[in-house]
Amino acid sequence: MEKSEDDSAAPQTQIHDLTPNTTSRSLPDIGVSKEVRADAHIATEIEHSMTFRDGLRLYPAAVGWSAFFSLGIIMTAFDPQLLGSLYATPAFQRDFGYKYKDGYIISAPWQTALGMGNPIGQVIGALAVGYPMEWYGRKWTYMGCVATTAAFIFVQFFARSLPVLLVGELLGGLVLGTYTTIAPTYASEVCPIALRGHLTSYINLCFVMGQLLANGVIAGTSQLDNHWAYSAPFAIQWLWPIIIMAGTIFAPESPWWLIRKDRLEDAEKALDRLSSKTVNNKLVLAMMIETDRLELEMETGTTYWDVFNKANIRRTEIAIAVFVTQVFSGIYLVGYAAYFFQRKSHRLVVCIYVSRLHAWKVEVA
Numbered sequence: 001m002e003k004s005e006d007d008s009a010a011p012q013t014q015i016h017d018l019t020p021n022t023t024s025r026s027l028p029d030i031g032v033s034k035e036v037r038a039d040a041h042i043a044t045e046i047e048h049s050m051t052f053r054d055g056l057r058l059y060p061a062a063v064g065w066s067a068f069f070s071l072g073i074i075m076t077a078f079d080p081q082l083l084g085s086l087y088a089t090p091a092f093q094r095d096f097g098y099k100y101k102d103g104y105i106i107s108a109p110w111q112t113a114l115g116m117g118n119p120i121g122q123v124i125g126a127l128a129v130g131y132p133m134e135w136y137g138r139k140w141t142y143m144g145c146v147a148t149t150a151a152f153i154f155v156q157f158f159a160r161s162l163p164v165l166l167v168g169e170l171l172g173g174l175v176l177g178t179y180t181t182i183a184p185t186y187a188s189e190v191c192p193i194a195l196r197g198h199l200t201s202y203i204n205l206c207f208v209m210g211q212l213l214a215n216g217v218i219a220g221t222s223q224l225d226n227h228w229a230y231s232a233p234f235a236i237q238w239l240w241p242i243i244i245m246a247g248t249i250f251a252p253e254s255p256w257w258l259i260r261k262d263r264l265e266d267a268e269k270a271l272d273r274l275s276s277k278t279v280n281n282k283l284v285l286a287m288m289i290e291t292d293r294l295e296l297e298m299e300t301g302t303t304y305w306d307v308f309n310k311a312n313i314r315r316t317e318i319a320i321a322v323f324v325t326q327v328f329s330g331i332y333l334v335g336y337a338a339y340f341f342q343r344k345s346h347r348l349v350v351c352i353y354v355s356r357l358h359a360w361k362v363e364v365a
Helices: 034-048 052-058 060-069 071-086 090-096 108-128 130-136 138-157 162-190 193-221 228-236 239-248 255-260 264-274 281-299 304-308 313-328 337-343 348-364
Strands: 098-100 103-105
Touching: 034 193, 034 281, 052 060, 052 193, 060 071, 060 162, 060 193, 060 239, 060 264, 071 108, 071 138, 071 162, 071 193, 071 228, 071 239, 090 103, 090 228, 108 130, 108 162, 130 138, 130 162, 130 255, 138 162, 138 228, 138 239, 162 193, 162 255, 193 228, 255 264, 255 281, 264 281, 304 313
Parallel strands: none
Antiparallel strands: 098 103
8 A cells, every 4th residue: 555755754753943944944956856756655665564674684783873872871860770779878878968866867858859850950951952953963962962971970979968969960960861862863763664663662671771780889889888889889970971972973973864954965874874785775865855845844834832732732642641651650759769678677788679679660561
């Protein structure tokens, strides 16, 4: 069955300027030629008939680079998880808490403030990063965010008071939130439809891996009796920027972004790097050009407010409900499990791993 030209719509998670300047953002003549439209139709049919196994065989580099960009998600999950376990770490309690009976504790208001500092920053960062992604591209925005993350880790590492640590969490969250937008956007733009759902879903697994690694680090340092019990876990976060910066410099830019900037030759080169030699990227490029033309026509004069109008509100509600479900699963409450079990006189290392087991079951479910 033939598919209409509208079926070749670009990935849903792409971020666009919803008030485009059609004067400065003009499409090349090739974008409306009959030849390109015919090639676009052929490429659309090929992509929609592609199986998952075909996608892995034809786009191995796209899979690899998508997974690499998802390292930012592991870093995003690593940082907030540290605090939930640090509340139960004796050295952290002594240096940041107050005397209570035969030990030290962090007050509930400060636990709440620190626990919410990172998520608040992430919300702002996830919303704001769409603009630099469109100005500078996915690759260079990613590298800039990673470099900024490395700088903000200094605030957490040298923090010796709760207010300074809170500032570090807020600043860190601002940048960590950008990865939850960059990673799925890049994965959806470099992968064909057959792989897109799998590699964007892989991001949730990266969250679990980051949290598991964080608890493993805390379990290894929690018995130290000095500031390294909490400074070392913060310092380990510098490992992620080193790995990501070293690899991202070689990553191809999103071909969708390059086409929207009228850099067609660069877009074709990016496609060549993302696919095997058996893929006819001339056809793929034609499909992307035609899709971009259709999107530009549909988006002219639209704004973010249009997602709340009568025609789109139902889809907006469904999208919100799906993403809110994960938060409402109780994962943030489970993050306090290590501290809770410790207050019940369980061994600290056991508390940390039991809390992670509970969180993992919630996330997988």
